[in-house]
Amino acid sequence: MKLICTQENLRKAIAAAERAVGRQSTLPILGNFLLETENGRLKLSATNLEIGVIARVGAKIESDGRITIPAKLMSNFISNLPSGDTIVLESEGQSLKISSGGYQVKIKGLDAQEFPLIPQHHGTQFLNIPAQPLRATLAKLLPCVALNEARLELTGVNIIFSDNSMCLAATDSFRLAEETIALDSANVASVASSFPQGSCIIPAATFSEVSRVISPESKEVKLAFEDNQIFFEVDGVQILSRLVSGKFPDYKQIIPEQFALQATVSKEDLLRAVKIATVFTSQTSQEVVFRIDPEESHIVIESRSQEMGENQTILQADILSDIPLEMVFNPKYILDGINTIATSRIAILANESTAPAALKAVDEETGAHAGEYIYIIMPIRN
Amino acid sequence: MNNEELWKAVLGELELSISKGEFNTWFKNTSIVSNQDGRVVIGVPSGFAREWLENKVNMHILQSLRHLQSDISEFSCVINAPEQKAAQGQQFTQTQTGFSSVQGVSLQQQSSSQPPPTYPPGASVPYYPPQAHPLQAMPKAKQEHALNPRYTFENFIVGENNELARAACYAVSQNLGQLYNPIFIYGGVGLGKTHLLQSVGNEVLRQQPNIRIKYTTADWFTGELVESIRNQKVAEFKEAYQKADLLIIDDIQFLSGREKTQDEFFHIFNTLYQANKQIVLSSDRPPQAIPTLEDRLRSRFQGGMIADIGRPDLETRMAILKIKTAERHFYLDDEAVRFIAENVTNNIRELEGALNRIIASCEFHKITPTISYIKKTLGNIIANTKRVVSPERIMKMTAEFYNIEEDDLTRKGRKKEVVHPRQVGMYLMRSELQTSFAAIGKYFGGRDHTTVLHACEKIKEDLDENLRLKEEITSLKEKLYRE
Numbered sequence: 001m002k003l004i005c006t007q008e009n010l011r012k013a014i015a016a017a018e019r020a021v022g023r024q025s026t027l028p029i030l031g032n033f034l035l036e037t038e039n040g041r042l043k044l045s046a047t048n049l050e051i052g053v054i055a056r057v058g059a060k061i062e063s064d065g066r067i068t069i070p071a072k073l074m075s076n077f078i079s080n081l082p083s084g085d086t087i088v089l090e091s092e093g094q095s096l097k098i099s100s101g102g103y104q105v106k107i108k109g110l111d112a113q114e115f116p117l118i119p120q121h122h123g124t125q126f127l128n129i130p131a132q133p134l135r136a137t138l139a140k141l142l143p144c145v146a147l148n149e150a151r152l153e154l155t156g157v158n159i160i161f162s163d164n165s166m167c168l169a170a171t172d173s174f175r176l177a178e179e180t181i182a183l184d185s186a187n188v189a190s191v192a193s194s195f196p197q198g199s200c201i202i203p204a205a206t207f208s209e210v211s212r213v214i215s216p217e218s219k220e221v222k223l224a225f226e227d228n229q230i231f232f233e234v235d236g237v238q239i240l241s242r243l244v245s246g247k248f249p250d251y252k253q254i255i256p257e258q259f260a261l262q263a264t265v266s267k268e269d270l271l272r273a274v275k276i277a278t279v280f281t282s283q284t285s286q287e288v289v290f291r292i293d294p295e296e297s298h299i300v301i302e303s304r305s306q307e308m309g310e311n312q313t314i315l316q317a318d319i320l321s322d323i324p325l326e327m328v329f330n331p332k333y334i335l336d337g338i339n340t341i342a343t344s345r346i347a348i349l350a351n352e353s354t355a356p357a358a359l360k361a362v363d364e365e366t367g368a369h370a371g372e373y374i375y376i377i378m379p380i381r382n
Numbered sequence: 383m384n385n386e387e388l389w390k391a392v393l394g395e396l397e398l399s400i401s402k403g404e405f406n407t408w409f410k411n412t413s414i415v416s417n418q419d420g421r422v423v424i425g426v427p428s429g430f431a432r433e434w435l436e437n438k439v440n441m442h443i444l445q446s447l448r449h450l451q452s453d454i455s456e457f458s459c460v461i462n463a464p465e466q467k468a469a470q471g472q473q474f475t476q477t478q479t480g481f482s483s484v485q486g487v488s489l490q491q492q493s494s495s496q497p498p499p500t501y502p503p504g505a506s507v508p509y510y511p512p513q514a515h516p517l518q519a520m521p522k523a524k525q526e527h528a529l530n531p532r533y534t535f536e537n538f539i540v541g542e543n544n545e546l547a548r549a550a551c552y553a554v555s556q557n558l559g560q561l562y563n564p565i566f567i568y569g570g571v572g573l574g575k576t577h578l579l580q581s582v583g584n585e586v587l588r589q590q591p592n593i594r595i596k597y598t599t600a601d602w603f604t605g606e607l608v609e610s611i612r613n614q615k616v617a618e619f620k621e622a623y624q625k626a627d628l629l630i631i632d633d634i635q636f637l638s639g640r641e642k643t644q645d646e647f648f649h650i651f652n653t654l655y656q657a658n659k660q661i662v663l664s665s666d667r668p669p670q671a672i673p674t675l676e677d678r679l680r681s682r683f684q685g686g687m688i689a690d691i692g693r694p695d696l697e698t699r700m701a702i703l704k705i706k707t708a709e710r711h712f713y714l715d716d717e718a719v720r721f722i723a724e725n726v727t728n729n730i731r732e733l734e735g736a737l738n739r740i741i742a743s744c745e746f747h748k749i750t751p752t753i754s755y756i757k758k759t760l761g762n763i764i765a766n767t768k769r770v771v772s773p774e775r776i777m778k779m780t781a782e783f784y785n786i787e788e789d790d791l792t793r794k795g796r797k798k799e800v801v802h803p804r805q806v807g808m809y810l811m812r813s814e815l816q817t818s819f820a821a822i823g824k825y826f827g828g829r830d831h832t833t834v835l836h837a838c839e840k841i842k843e844d845l846d847e848n849l850r851l852k853e854e855i856t857s858l859k860e861k862l863y864r865e
Contacts, residue, residue: 026403026713028748049407049430117437119429150531227461229429242428 001035001065001091003042005057007081007100013044013055014075016213016237021071022048033074034115035089035096036066042089045118046071051206052118054238067091069109074098077105119240121224121231127191129166129181131218131234137168137179138211140340140373145204146172153246156201161192169251170204175333176251177340180372194225201244202230213237254356255376259349261321263292263299264362267346271338273313277303278331280311287380288331290348294319299348303331318367327353328380334359337375354381385414388450389424395446400439403750406713408434415460422447422457432459529587529597533580539705541698544574547689551578554660554687555585558628562687564651564661568668569691572731575664578691579630582662586628596626600636604643616646623650628660634683635665639674648679655682671849699723699733706734712741714751721753725760736760771862773811773825780807783858792827805837806855812838814862 014033022030027049034045042057077098081087087100097106138157146154151173160167166188169178192198210221213234222233232239277288280303291300299317304310327350338346343361347369350357356376363370383391389412397405408431415425424443426432435443436459447454535555540548547567554565567575583595598606610619623629629650637644654661665672668690669683694702700723707714714722726736743759744751751759781788784803791804804826811817811825812834819831819838826834844851 023745024407024711026711026750027407028403031748047430049428052430113438116430117433119433227429227432229461240429 001037001067001089002062003037003059003090004062004086004088005042005059007078007083007085007087009057009059010042010087011078011083013042013057013237014071014078016055017044017046017053018071018075019209019212020046020048020051020053020239024048029068029110029114030116031070031072032068032110032115033071034066034068034112036112037061037064045115047116047118049116050203051209051239051241052116053209054118056236065091066112067094067096067109068112068115069096069107073105073107077103077107119227119229121226121240123224123226125187125191125194126222126224126233127183127188128185129183129221129223131214131221132216133181134221135211135214135218137181138207140179140375141168141170141177142204142208142211143336143340144170144172144175144177148172152244153201153248156203156244157207158199158201158248158251160199161188161195162198163189169248171249171251174330174378175337176254176376177337178251178255178372178374178376191224199248200225200230201246201248203241203244206230206232206239206241209239210234213239255358255374256349256351256356259358260351261292261319261323261325261349263320263348264318264345264367265299265315265348267338267341267344269315270346271335273301273315274331274334274338276311276313277301278335280305280308281331282307286330286332287328288334290327290329292317292319292321292325292327292348292350294322294324325350325353327357329357329377330380333377337377340373340375343370353379355379383450385417388417388447389414391450392443392446395449396439396442399442402713402715408439411462417451417454420453420455422454424457424459425462426459427462429461432461435459529580529583529595531584533577534584535581537705538574538577538581539694539698539702541694541701543692543694543698544569544578547578547691550687550689551582551662552585554662555582555589558586559658559660563655563658564663564683564686566669566683566686566688567662567664567691568666568688570666570693570729572729573691573693574730575666575691576632579632579662579664583628583630593627594625595628595630596623597630597632599632600634600643603631603647604636604640607643607646620646620650624653626654626659628662629654630662632664633666634663635667635672637675637679638672641676644676644679648676648682651679651682661686668849671853693727694730696723699727699730702730702733703737706737707741710737710741712744714740718751718753718756721756722760771814773815773817773822776807776810776814776862777825779858779862780810783854783861792825794827805841806858808834808837809841810855810858810862814859 017033021033024030030048032046034043036043036045037059038056040059040061042059042061044055044057046053074096078087081100081103085100087098090097090099091109092106094111095106095108097104099105141157145157149155154172157168157170160169164184165180165182167178167180169176171177210232214221215235218235222231224231228243229240230243274288281287282305285305288301288303291302293300297317297319299315299319300312301315302310302312337359341359341361344364345362347360347362348357349360356378359375359377361370361373362368393409396409411427412431412435413425415423417423424435426435440457444454444457447457535548535552538544538548547569550562550565551567553561554563567578569575580597583597586593587595607616607619610616637647651661663683668688669675669680672680700719703714703719703723707719722733722736722740726733740751740756740759744755749755777788777791780803781791784799784806786800786803790800791807793800808822808826811822812819817825819834822834823829823831841851841855845855
């Protein structure tokens with residue numbers, strides 16, 4: 001194998017595939033990249049047997065071939081090369097010689113025959129998802145995914161397809177975020193019907209890989225489902241993974257249909273007040289009290305700690321309701337929620353002190369709720 | 383030969399022709415789904431495994447299949463669908479916090495095909511079952527003192543050392559407050575007391591999700607009490623405990639020397655006991671050996687069932703290692719498992735530590751471990767546990783321990799201060815080194831072998847009755863092997 005490509009293109013492909021490299025000791029070859037020539041291009045594959053990533057690089061191929069070499073070594077070398085230079089890759093027996101300008105390395109590899117085969121998608125049905133909304137949605141949802149593997153079904157993002165949209169949700173059972181992305185592709189129904197019950201749970205790790213590959217210029221993300229595996233394609237990079245097994249909780253039932261109270265506040269002020277309140281909470285008791293007072297048209301946010309002291313912030317708010325309400329929250333979950341909202345004003349929605357509350361974005365001009373995105377948070381019961 | 387046997391036989395053959403790592407990676411969780419008209423369908427867990435089986439080792443597989451059943455002409459693979467049912471079951475048992483209780487309800491409602499409830503604004507919405515268990519509510523502060531769902535009877539490994547304790551705990555979890563009350567489990571560090579205690583809680587919770595369980599450690603109990611005294615909320619504190627249906631307290635020996643705590647605990651204990659509520663306790667030593675424990679508490683602890691957990695034997699240690707490696711998806715062959723189990727003997731926590739060390743180091747170096755590699759990795763752990771004890775060392779340490787001259791052990795003289803150490807020294811030499819009575823006599827200043835025999839028997843007999851002597855011998859042994 002011998003080929004020439006640019007440092008920039010190769011670096012991009014390595015960055016896309018790098019995180020899929022495996023770390024198991026039982027199969028050391030998973031720590032390698034598979035490099036092979038294919039239709040006049042260089043194909044770079046990596047997998048940990050949970051996720052597989054294939055990236056392709058435009059190159060001038062002088063002779064065909066394939067080899068696997070340790071991913072870390074290659075990545076370290078390539079990322080330290082000056083950008084704009086061309087790189088020559090040449091295999092010599094079981095080693096790969098990489099040279100660029102005056103820099104040259106020879107990395108020992110393993111037989112390409114030993115590398116796992118990454119499953120390919122055979123059908124032609126791809127669903128097109130607009131890339132930028134998907135990336136924005138994932139940024140909002142991924143912090144809510146449960147890290148603890150005790151409940152496997154919560155370690156991924158749930159997708160429910162409908163005729164012209166897809167509804168994504170994530171929860172760790174303390175808070176929940178849900179967003180809807182409109183789809184205009186004609187074959188939504190037929191792709192969606194390939195999923196059992198029109199829904200699936202995608203591992204958080206797979207989605208974070210997808211959102212890393214989406215660049216500001218990306219237009220769309222292709223998605224397909226086959227044999228219990230999910231396939232993504234973004235700007236020529238293919239990502240595939242298994243789905244999370246299990247059934248996602250029927251979360252729609254805990255999103256209240258109506259709220260008795262709505263308080264609209266400035267996002268900046270709310271963020272500041274909760275951050276200050278966080279200072280006066282400790283590891284053992286993370287509690288911030290929200291007292292919503294319709295008569296005075298304000299929200300009092302306070303916290304106290306036995307050792308350190310206490311604080312109180314009064315925020316002006318537009319309150320729709322006439323009953324005062326007091327709720328207790330974990331400030332971390334509130335902060336996570338505020339940070340996912342882009343508008344300058346936020347609506348806090350609630351029914352009563354022990355029922356789920358919600359955060360929604362508010363349109364600055366009309367004062368109405370903006371978008372479908374909703375962040376549900378469980379209050380702490382006193 | 384049915385499908386399962388056929389596949390087992392094929393795997394047995396394949397295991398010989400490919401490397402261990404490869405075998406474990408690709409053939410785990412595979413099975414024959416159907417076998418008809420010479421066509422075999424193999425179920426595999428992932429697309430990666432399907433590609434590998436169909437394209438890389440297909441000839442091997444086909445050969446082995448034909449070898450066992452000659453009419454097989456081809457095979458293919460299907461990917462097993464993720465199991466939804468099993469996961470649902472899990473949802474109920476693992477119900478612990480937050481929304482989960484809500485989901486339990488909503489799923490049940492779904493399965494009984496009722497329409498989802500709608501709530502008018504402002505109405506009280508039953509997001510929690512009316513009598514929600516405190517553990518199911520969003521944890522207020524003491525999250526770390528909830529039961530850990532990882533600890534169950536199913537993953538508790540039974541050996542000779544813990545049979546009785548496990549059986550007693552299991553029986554208690556099936557008959558709360560009726561069989562043995564209180565139940566008192568004791569044993570050294572890292573032998574599984576906490577695991578057993580939490581298993582009782584988890585098992586009971588699984589059967590009766592609404593039951594009130596209070597799980598705490600004696601240390602935490604004291605902390606809570608102190609806090610409640612400061613906030614003048616002692617009554618609330620007591621009430622919280624007295625309302626429990628099942629009270630589990632870990633490491634009860636920490637009550638020792640805390641009079642006020644013992645006092646409060648005594649009242650809580652009595653209230654619960656009289657109401658036939660189950661109490662489960664653990665400690666690192668039997669009740670009679672806990673110093674400065676009030677007599678009325680001690681006698682109450684002894685009133686129920688007392689069971690001890692000893693150090694696991696070799697077979698149990700091997701079983702534990704095998705389960706732990708399987709949990710971590712790490713492969714160790716039998717020889718390696720045996721080697722680790724033989725060399726790390728103190729307790730299970732140390733055993734896990736040793737295993738973690740091997741896994742981490744293998745993953746770091748990306749190699750499959752061999753015996754010599756394990757020996758190197760565990761070098762200092764093994765060196766610490768295996769220490770050769772010589773008769774001279776026993777003499778020296780015994781004299782040091784009892785604060786007498788080494789010569790006193792060999793000299794004539796029957797003063798009480800030297801007779802007892804001398805007997806202990808003889809006993810240790812016999813029990814630790816199996817030295818002959820005559821030889822022991824020689825070490826101790828040329829005494830007759832019957833003298834030695836008498837000493838050994840006397841100490842042995844006393845051991846059963848005299849707890850102080852037992853503690854003496856245990857700490858002397860520790861000294862012998864450690865320093």
